[in-house]
Amino acid sequence: MDALTIHRLHFAFTITFHYLFPQLTMGLALLILILKTMALRTGNPHYASAARFWAKIFAINFAMGVVTGIPMEFQFGTNWSRFAKSAGGVIGQTLAMEGVFSFFLESTFLGAFLFGEKRLGPKAHWFTALLVFLGSWLSGFLIVATDAWMQHPTGYAVGAHGEMILTSFWGLLLNPWLGWQYLHTMTGAVVTGSVVMAAVGAFYLLTGNHQEHGRTFVRLGVTAGIAASVVMLFPTGDGQGHNIAWNQPVTLAAMEGLFSTAQGAPLAILGQPDMDRRRLDNPLIVPRALSFLTYRNWKAEVKGLDSFPPQNWPDSVPLLYYSYHIMVGLGTIFIAVLAISAFRLWRGSLYQSRPLLWLLMMMLPFPYIANTAGWITAEVGRQPWLIYGVMRTAAGVSAQVSSGNALFTLIGFFGIYTILSILFLFLVYREIEEGPEPAAAV
Amino acid sequence: METIWFWLVACMLVAYVIFDGFDLGAGIVHFLVARTNDERRAVLGTVGPVWDGNEVWLLAAGGTLYFAFPALYASSFSGFYLPLMMVLWLLILRGTSIEFRNHVASPVWHPLWDAGFAVSSVLLAIFFGAALGNVVRGVPLDASGEFFLPLWTDWTPGKSPGILDWYTVLAGLTALAAMALHGALWVALKTAGEIEVRARRVAGLAWWGVLILVALLTVASFRIQPLLQASFTARPWGWVFPLLAVMALLAAGLMNRRLWEREAFLASSLFLAAMLVCAAFGLYPCVLPSNGDPAHSLTIANAAAAPYGLRIGLVWFIPGMLLVAVYFVYAYRSFAGKVRLEEQR
Numbered sequence: 001m002d003a004l005t006i007h008r009l010h011f012a013f014t015i016t017f018h019y020l021f022p023q024l025t026m027g028l029a030l031l032i033l034i035l036k037t038m039a040l041r042t043g044n045p046h047y048a049s050a051a052r053f054w055a056k057i058f059a060i061n062f063a064m065g066v067v068t069g070i071p072m073e074f075q076f077g078t079n080w081s082r083f084a085k086s087a088g089g090v091i092g093q094t095l096a097m098e099g100v101f102s103f104f105l106e107s108t109f110l111g112a113f114l115f116g117e118k119r120l121g122p123k124a125h126w127f128t129a130l131l132v133f134l135g136s137w138l139s140g141f142l143i144v145a146t147d148a149w150m151q152h153p154t155g156y157a158v159g160a161h162g163e164m165i166l167t168s169f170w171g172l173l174l175n176p177w178l179g180w181q182y183l184h185t186m187t188g189a190v191v192t193g194s195v196v197m198a199a200v201g202a203f204y205l206l207t208g209n210h211q212e213h214g215r216t217f218v219r220l221g222v223t224a225g226i227a228a229s230v231v232m233l234f235p236t237g238d239g240q241g242h243n244i245a246w247n248q249p250v251t252l253a254a255m256e257g258l259f260s261t262a263q264g265a266p267l268a269i270l271g272q273p274d275m276d277r278r279r280l281d282n283p284l285i286v287p288r289a290l291s292f293l294t295y296r297n298w299k300a301e302v303k304g305l306d307s308f309p310p311q312n313w314p315d316s317v318p319l320l321y322y323s324y325h326i327m328v329g330l331g332t333i334f335i336a337v338l339a340i341s342a343f344r345l346w347r348g349s350l351y352q353s354r355p356l357l358w359l360l361m362m363m364l365p366f367p368y369i370a371n372t373a374g375w376i377t378a379e380v381g382r383q384p385w386l387i388y389g390v391m392r393t394a395a396g397v398s399a400q401v402s403s404g405n406a407l408f409t410l411i412g413f414f415g416i417y418t419i420l421s422i423l424f425l426f427l428v429y430r431e432i433e434e435g436p437e438p439a440a441a442v
Numbered sequence: 443m444e445t446i447w448f449w450l451v452a453c454m455l456v457a458y459v460i461f462d463g464f465d466l467g468a469g470i471v472h473f474l475v476a477r478t479n480d481e482r483r484a485v486l487g488t489v490g491p492v493w494d495g496n497e498v499w500l501l502a503a504g505g506t507l508y509f510a511f512p513a514l515y516a517s518s519f520s521g522f523y524l525p526l527m528m529v530l531w532l533l534i535l536r537g538t539s540i541e542f543r544n545h546v547a548s549p550v551w552h553p554l555w556d557a558g559f560a561v562s563s564v565l566l567a568i569f570f571g572a573a574l575g576n577v578v579r580g581v582p583l584d585a586s587g588e589f590f591l592p593l594w595t596d597w598t599p600g601k602s603p604g605i606l607d608w609y610t611v612l613a614g615l616t617a618l619a620a621m622a623l624h625g626a627l628w629v630a631l632k633t634a635g636e637i638e639v640r641a642r643r644v645a646g647l648a649w650w651g652v653l654i655l656v657a658l659l660t661v662a663s664f665r666i667q668p669l670l671q672a673s674f675t676a677r678p679w680g681w682v683f684p685l686l687a688v689m690a691l692l693a694a695g696l697m698n699r700r701l702w703e704r705e706a707f708l709a710s711s712l713f714l715a716a717m718l719v720c721a722a723f724g725l726y727p728c729v730l731p732s733n734g735d736p737a738h739s740l741t742i743a744n745a746a747a748a749p750y751g752l753r754i755g756l757v758w759f760i761p762g763m764l765l766v767a768v769y770f771v772y773a774y775r776s777f778a779g780k781v782r783l784e785e786q787r
Contacts, residue, residue, distance in 0.1 A: 059541075060541075060545075063537060063538065063541040063542070066494065066497075066537060067533065067534040067537040067538060068534070070500075070501060070530060070533055070534075071530045071534075073501055073504060073505065074504070074519060074526060074530060076508070076515075076519075077508065077515045077516055077518070077519025077520060078519045078520055078523050078526055078527065079520070079523075081516035081517065081519060081520035081588070082516070084508070084512060084515060084516040084519070085512055085513050085515075085516035085517070085587075086512075087512075088508055088509070088512020088513070088515060088516065088747060089512055089747040089748050089751050090751070092505070092508045092509030092510070092512055092515075092747060092751070093509055093751060093754070093755065095505045095508060095509065096502070096505035096506045096508065096509035096510075096755070096759075097505075097758060097762070098505065099498065099501045099502030099503075099504070099505035099506065100502055100505070100506070100758070100759065100762035100763065100766065101758075101762055101765075103498040103501055103502060104495065104498050104502065104765070104766045104769055104770075105765075105769065107494040107495040107497075107498050108495050108769040108770070108772065108773045109769075110494075111491045111492070111494070111495065111773065112772075112773070112776065115491055116776065119776070159748065163512075163748075165747075165748040165750070165751070166747075166748065166750055166751040166754070167750065169751075169754045398520035398523070399588070400520060400521070400588050400589065400590040401520055401523045401590065402590075405523055405524060408524075409523075409524070409527040412527065412531060416531055416534060420534070420538065423538065423542065427542060427545055427546075430545070430546070
């Protein structure tokens with residue numbers, strides 16, 4: 001394997017593994033805040049103990065997020081030094097702001113939130129939950145801002161030595177790409193948090209343990225989950241789709257598997273991209289739907305891959321196509337399952353419906369897959385550019401770090417992350433098994 | 443503007459070394475001061491609620507360094523590729539050791555994470571010292587400002603050095619001793635009884651180590667890096683920093699013996715700060731010297747980001763740091779006093 005491929009795999013592997021944890025903590029931060037608010041408003045200690053249980057899960061995930069997140073901050077310099085050097089004048093802003101504004105906030109008040117409930121009293125403790133929520137969502141904003149700039153660079157100029165120079169701070173932070181991408185990412189995190197909460201609740205109801213907490217978890221998880229998964233589709237998913245349609249039309253064509261330009265372009269639901277014959281095999285399509293979704297006009301022309309030179313195509317069209325379709329397919333299934341669950345919840349029959357509780361419990365891994373597939377869509381879709389339209393991925397790599405050295409550390413990360421995964425599952429399972437009412441406290 | 447950012451980044455690194463230094467140091471002396479499971483829990487209790495916030499200084503300093511001097515960040519992070527990756531692995535081991543130790547009560551679980559905490563802390567202190575040694579010694583930068591160092595070559599700081607040579611190993615051991623002293627003083631300050639007594643004794647031993655190693659390192663540094671001599675000759679007022687470092691070190695030793703625990707810890711902090719400022723002052727305006735052609739050295743002029751970005755940065759950085767100061771005052775105030783085991787989970 002050449003050095004470029006290994007450096008790309010290095011980043012892809014470490015970022016994919018890392019993002020398994022923040023997507024849960026960012027979602028849970030909101031749900032824990034809701035539980036703390038309910039505890040404060042009702043004065044019912046049940047909600048406080050529910051929040052305490054999720055805080056323990058949050059803490060394990062947060063620790064995993066921290067230890068796997070530090071390598072991300074380093075890798076811009078270690079593996080992508082040419083990119084880091086050129087783009088540092090711009091994205092250094094958002095990355096440094098993340099450290100100064102959100103990491104300190106999160107780490108300080110997470111400590112207070114986890115250890116200070118008795119000492120602080122209910123109101124101050126609620127406030128620390130709010131600050132943890134704000135810190136983690138601000139962190140998400142600044143990282144998505146960095147990615148949004150790579151997807152759609154704004155507020156910069158190119159200097160004498162080819163380096164990017166920031167020309168407008170607000171141009172960077174109010175990037176038109178950023179709004180939809182941020183909201184889409186954060187609602188995705190809420191979907192993960194909600195589905196995990198509902199799945200754990202369903203597990204308790206099905207096993208007959210911790211019934212009261214199980215009902216609370218299912219109720220909050222399903223309610224927040226249906227809201228978030230609808231917002232995921234519209235308006236945020238639709239908005240993000242328009243970002244891509246206006247600014248990366250070749251990516252849109254590849255995602256949708258549209259090989260030829262067409263008026264009244266069809267929307268492919270299923271099918272396999274055949275790169276040799278340049279067509280979609282076994283297509284299942286909705287006629288004209290792509291034109292409508294993109295331009296709100298059933299007859300509009302949508303450019304297919306044939307309208308763009310192949311060297312500007314994303315370098316793995318099938319991967320992009322599949323990840324996008326997996327994301328959308330799972331998103332649709334989430335809406336369906338959560339809508340039925342919400343309806344039964346409203347009718348008061350959800351807690352007795354074992355098949356539906358089974359379905360909710362089995363849904364646990366799928367938001368992780370959907371969020372990951374979404375990010376693969378975004379990042380593979382950006383290829384072959386590192387900074388869209390400005391810098392090719394191949395031009396950004398650390399040329400002096402040889403493929404052998406990069407493979408050495410990639411293997412190292414494989415090994416370490418395997419051990420971390422086992423450890424993580426073991427610890428989280430213990431917390432879930434122990435449950436929100438530890439034997440000693442009952 | 444570049445000079446302001448040079449010193450701001452230096453201050454953040456100083457904050458990192460002082461804050462994370464004591465929890466690294468607690469790890470280094472972990473097995474020396476704590477024998478029983480309860481004692482080890484107490485040592486972890488002295489860093490548990492604050493270590494993560496302390497480590498954020500490394501991330502924030504790294505982020506700020508990247509923002510202010512992108513060329514330095516790009517060049518040094520890729521050039522020091524292998525040791526940095528190992529630092530990442532050690533940080534992972536250390537973070538999980540501290541966080542996961544008390545999740546399971548079992549006689550095979552605790553020693554595992556105690557060892558992880560101690561080993562990673564020892565190695566990280568050596569790595570950080572060696573890293574600073576590499577920066578002071580200089581690296582083989584080419585005309586485009588890039589380099590790549592293997593872990594070791596012939597163990598001498600010549601024209602084709604490795605990350606490790608006798609000089610950088612000396613710097614690593616000095617850092618190990620200094621962190622051990624700093625951490626032992628912290629543990630003494632935050633605990634009571636047996637551990638406190640042992641921590642003071644360990645601090646006394648480490649103090650002698652620091653004294654000897656710092657003397658050796660200072661002589662070696664001036665011989666290896668001529669920039670230091672030039673800086674202190676050109677701006678002789680800079681001698682106040684080494685003087686301050688020596689006084690702080692003497693004070694830390696004396697106060698430890700007098701049982702002035704808080705003062706001893708503060709003196710040790712001052713010593714670490716003064717040592718780092720000495721290195722920064724000695725290299726300024728260089729940020730990464732070339733060990734070959736001096737024209738290839740990275741300086742604050744050729745490594746800095748463009749002026750508009752640096753100006754805008756000050757607008758958010760100063761209020762941001764004030765907020766951080768508020769958080770830290772809050773966190774340490776609510777964590778004041780000795781750690782008592784019965785308060786813990």
